[in-house]
Amino acid sequence: MIHIQNVSHTFTIGKKGSEKKIPVLKNISFEVAKGEIISIVGKSGSGKSTLLNAVAGFLKPEEGSIIIQGKETTTLTESEYAIFRSENIGFIFQNFQLMPGLTAFENIELPLKIQGIDKHRRFEIVNKIIRKVGLETVFDHYPNELSGGQQQRVCIARALITNPPIILADEPTGNLDSETEQEILQLIALLNESMDITFIIITHDEEVANIAHRKFLMHDGVLKEVVQHAV
Amino acid sequence: MLFRDQIDFVRQHVKRNRMRVFTTILATTMGCAFLIVLASIAFGLQESLKNDILSDSAVTKIEVYGNDEKGIDQKAVKAIPNVQALVETTQFNEPLTANVKLENRSGSGEMVFTNFKEQQKAKIKLSAGTYPTKADEIIVGYNLGQNLLTKKEEQSAKEEGKKEEKNNKGYQHSLLGKTISLSFTLENEEEHTKVRQYKIVGIGEKPSKEWAMDTSIQISDAMKSNILNDYNGIVDKKVQEKDFYNVSYNAYATDMEAVKGVLKKLKAMNLSVYSVTEQLDQLNVFFLALKVGLIFVGTIAVLIASIGIFNTMTMAVTERTREIGVMKAIGAGPKLIQRLFIMESAYIGVLGTVIAIIISYIISFLANLALPKILDAVISDGGIEEAGIRFSTIPWELVVIASLISIGVAVLSGWRPARKATKIDVIQALHQE
Ligand SMILES: Nc1ncnc2c1ncn2[C@@H]1O[C@H](COP(=O)(O)OP(=O)(O)OP(=O)(O)O)[C@@H](O)[C@H]1O
Ligand SMILES: [Mg+2]
Numbered sequence: 256m257i258h259i260q261n262v263s264h265t266f267t268i269g270k271k272g273s274e275k276k277i278p279v280l281k282n283i284s285f286e287v288a289k290g291e292i293i294s295i296v297g298k299s300g301s302g303k304s305t306l307l308n309a310v311a312g313f314l315k316p317e318e319g320s321i322i323i324q325g326k327e328t329t330t331l332t333e334s335e336y337a338i339f340r341s342e343n344i345g346f347i348f349q350n351f352q353l354m355p356g357l358t359a360f361e362n363i364e365l366p367l368k369i370q371g372i373d374k375h376r377r378f379e380i381v382n383k384i385i386r387k388v389g390l391e392t393v394f395d396h397y398p399n400e401l402s403g404g405q406q407q408r409v410c411i412a413r414a415l416i417t418n419p420p421i422i423l424a425d426e427p428t429g430n431l432d433s434e435t436e437q438e439i440l441q442l443i444a445l446l447n448e449s450m451d452i453t454f455i456i457i458t459h460d461e462e463v464a465n466i467a468h469r470k471f472l473m474h475d476g477v478l479k480e481v482v483q484h485a486v
Numbered sequence: 487m488l489f490r491d492q493i494d495f496v497r498q499h500v501k502r503n504r505m506r507v508f509t510t511i512l513a514t515t516m517g518c519a520f521l522i523v524l525a526s527i528a529f530g531l532q533e534s535l536k537n538d539i540l541s542d543s544a545v546t547k548i549e550v551y552g553n554d555e556k557g558i559d560q561k562a563v564k565a566i567p568n569v570q571a572l573v574e575t576t577q578f579n580e581p582l583t584a585n586v587k588l589e590n591r592s593g594s595g596e597m598v599f600t601n602f603k604e605q606q607k608a609k610i611k612l613s614a615g616t617y618p619t620k621a622d623e624i625i626v627g628y629n630l631g632q633n634l635l636t637k638k639e640e641q642s643a644k645e646e647g648k649k650e651e652k653n654n655k656g657y658q659h660s661l662l663g664k665t666i667s668l669s670f671t672l673e674n675e676e677e678h679t680k681v682r683q684y685k686i687v688g689i690g691e692k693p694s695k696e697w698a699m700d701t702s703i704q705i706s707d708a709m710k711s712n713i714l715n716d717y718n719g720i721v722d723k724k725v726q727e728k729d730f731y732n733v734s735y736n737a738y739a740t741d742m743e744a745v746k747g748v749l750k751k752l753k754a755m756n757l758s759v760y761s762v763t764e765q766l767d768q769l770n771v772f773f774l775a776l777k778v779g780l781i782f783v784g785t786i787a788v789l790i791a792s793i794g795i796f797n798t799m800t801m802a803v804t805e806r807t808r809e810i811g812v813m814k815a816i817g818a819g820p821k822l823i824q825r826l827f828i829m830e831s832a833y834i835g836v837l838g839t840v841i842a843i844i845i846s847y848i849i850s851f852l853a854n855l856a857l858p859k860i861l862d863a864v865i866s867d868g869g870i871e872e873a874g875i876r877f878s879t880i881p882w883e884l885v886v887i888a889s890l891i892s893i894g895v896a897v898l899s900g901w902r903p904a905r906k907a908t909k910i911d912v913i914q915a916l917h918q919e
Contacts, residue, residue, distance in 0.1 A: 308913050311815070313912040313913050333819070333820050334819045334820055334821060337814065337817060337819030337822075338819065341816070341818075346815050352811075352916060354809055365813075366816045366817050368487055368488070368491045369813070369817045369818045370817065371488050373488065417817070
C-alpha cells in the first residue's frame with residue numbers, strides 16, 4: 256500500500272553564503288500494509304511531521320521514493336498530486352483546520368464539492384458520515400460553536416468523506432482532553448475496522464500508540480520500528 | 487468543482503468582506519461609468535451631425551459639375567450603372583424676384599426650372615399631388631402658402647416686426663389644384679414681365695427641420711425660353727439663354743451603397759462631384775478618432791479603479807492563506823484555486839460594469855434632457871433644444887467595448903493575486919493561526 260524507500264531530506268535555512276543545513280529525514284524506509292494503523296512517536300523536532308508531509312506530497316523529499324497505491328508520487332506535478340490526494344488521502348489535523356465561515360455540514364461537504372459532485376449526492380454522502388461520526392445534533396453549527404472533540408469529529412468526517420484508502424493524522428488528539436481523546440481514538444479504531452482504512456498517526460501519546468498495530472520511533476531523522484514483545 | 491459551486495464559493499467570500507468589496511465595486515463602477523459617459527458624447531454628437539446632414543438632403547443625391555466649357559455629357563452620366571436619374575435644375579443668373587398672386591394674396595418664391603420626368607425617376611417624394619405633365623403645371627414648396635399674404639397681413643407684419651412673423655400663417659388652405667399668376671421683376675424696379683398662369687399639381691415634402699421654409703416654385707424646363715422672352719421684353723439689352731440661366735445637375739444613385747461607385751465613375755469622367763456621403767465619410771473618420779481618444783481617456787479611469795481590485799484581491803489572498811492551504815490539502819488543485827480568485831475579481835468587474843451601464847444610461851438621459859435647456863438659458867440665441875442635438879448616445883457597441891475593457895481589466899488585475907494564491911505552501915499555510 257505504502258512503500259517508502261531511502262527517503263532523505265535536508266532543510267536549508269539562512270541567507271546565501273551563510274546557509275545552515277538541517278538534515279531532517281535520514282534514509283528512511285518502511286512499508287505500510289492495507290488496513291494497518293501505524294503510529295510514529297518521537298521527540299519534538301525529530302522530523303515526524305516532515306515525514307508525514309512528504310507522504311502527503313506537501314513536500315518533495317530530496318532523495319528516495321514514495322510509492323502509494325502502486326504509484327510513484329515524488330515525480331507528480333502539483334496538479335497531478337492534487338487529484339491523487341483527493342482520491343487517496345485524507346487528513347486529520349491537530350488543530351482541526353476547519354473553515355470558520357462554513358457549518359460542520361459544509362466543512363464535511365467541501366472535499367466533495369472540490370471533486371465536482373452534485374448537490375443531491377453530496378447531501379446523501381454527508382448525512383451518512385455525520386451519523387457515523389456522531390454529529391447529528393450539531394451539523395449546522397459553525398466551528399466556533401463546537402467543542403474540541405466535535406471539531407475533531409468534523410475533521411475526521413471531512414477526511415473520510417471522499418472514501419480514501421489512507422488517512423494521515425498529525426497529532427489528532429494533541430488538542431483534546433484525555434476523555435475526548437479516548438472517544439476519538441475509539442472512532443479511529445472503529446473506522447479502521449469497519450472501512451479497512453489505513454492510518455498513519457503521529458503522536459506524543461502512549462494511549463494513541465495503543466490502538467496502533469505497529470509502532471515506529473523517530474529519532475533525529477532516523478525511523479526505527481519498535482518491536483513489541485509478546486507478553 | 488461544479489460551476490454553480492464555484493459561484494457560491496465566490497459569493498460567500500464576497501459576503502464576508504462586504505464593505506471592502508463594495509468600495510472596490512464602487513470604484514470600478516465610477517471608472518466604467520466615466521468611460522461610457524465620456525465616449526457617449528462622441529457617439530451623441532456624431533449621431534446629431536449625421537442626422538443633420540442626412541435630413542438636409544437625400545443621401546443618394548450627387549451634385550455634378552462640369553470642369554470645362556463643354557459642360558456635362560448627360561447621356562454618358564445617365565449610362566453609368568446605378569445612376570437612376572440626372573436632374574437638371576436651372577436658376578436665374580439675374581436678381582429676379584418671382585411675384586406670386588393667388589386670390590387677394592401676394593408674395594414671392596424661389597424660382598427653379600427642372601425636369602420633372604427625371605425627378606420622378608429619382609423618386610423625389612411629394613407631400614401631396616403628382617408630378618406635372620404639362621408645361622403650365624408646377625410644383626411648389628411646402629411653405630409657399632405662408633408667404634402669400636393679404637395687404638392687411640403684410641401691413642401688420644411690418645408694424646409688429648419680425649417677432650410676430652410666426653403668427654402670420656398666410657394662406658391657410660391647400661394650394662393643390664390652385665392656379666397662381668406669376669410674373670418677375672428686377673430688383674428695385676416696378677416693371678414686371680408678362681403674367682402667366684400656372685396650375686399647382688404637386689406640393690413638395692415638408693422640410694425636416696422645424697425652422698426651415700421651402701418656398702420654391704418648380705416649373706418645367708419647357709418654359710425656359712418663354713420666360714427668357716418675357717424678360718427680354720422688359721429690358722433694353724437682350725440676353726442670351728446661356729447667360730440668363732445657371733444650370734446645375736444632380737445625379738441620383740439607386741441607393742446609398744451605390745453612391746461610392748458612381749462618384750468614382752463621375753470623377754473618372756473629369757467631373758467635379760459632391761455628395762453628403764463624402765461628408766459623412768470625413769465625419770466618420772473624425773469621430774472614430776474622437777471615440778478612440780475618449781475611450782482611451784476613460785480606460786485610464788478604469789485602470790485607476792483596477793488598482794483597487796488588485797489591492798482587494800491581494801488582501802483577500804493574504805487573509806485566506808490558511809484556508810487556501812486547507813483547500814489544497816483536501817484536494818483542490820492550483821488551477822481551481824486560481825480560477826476561484828479570478829472569478830472573484832471578475833465578479834467585482836461584472837457587478838461594477840453592470841451598475842456602471844445602468845448609471846451611464848441615466849446620466850446620458852438626464853444630460854440630453856437638461857443640457858439643451860441649460861445652454862439655451864445661458865446662450866441668448868441658443869435654439870439648441872429646437873435643433874434636437876443629442877449630447878450623449880450610448881449604443882450597444884459602446885456598452886460592449888466598455889464592458890470588455892472594464893471586466894478585462896478586472897480579471898487582469900486579479901490575475902497576479904490569484905497566481906500568488908496557487909503558490910501558497912500548504913505546510914506554512916497550515917501553521918498559520
Ligand atoms: N520549512 C522548514 N525549514 C527549515 N527547517 C524546518 C522546516 N520545517 C521543519 N524544520 C525543522 O525540521 C525539524 C523537524 O521538524 P518537524 O516539524 O518534522 O518535527 P516534529 O517531529 O513534527 O516535531 P513536533 O513533535 O514538535 O511536531 C525541526 O528541527 C524543524 O526546525
Ligand atoms: Mg510535528
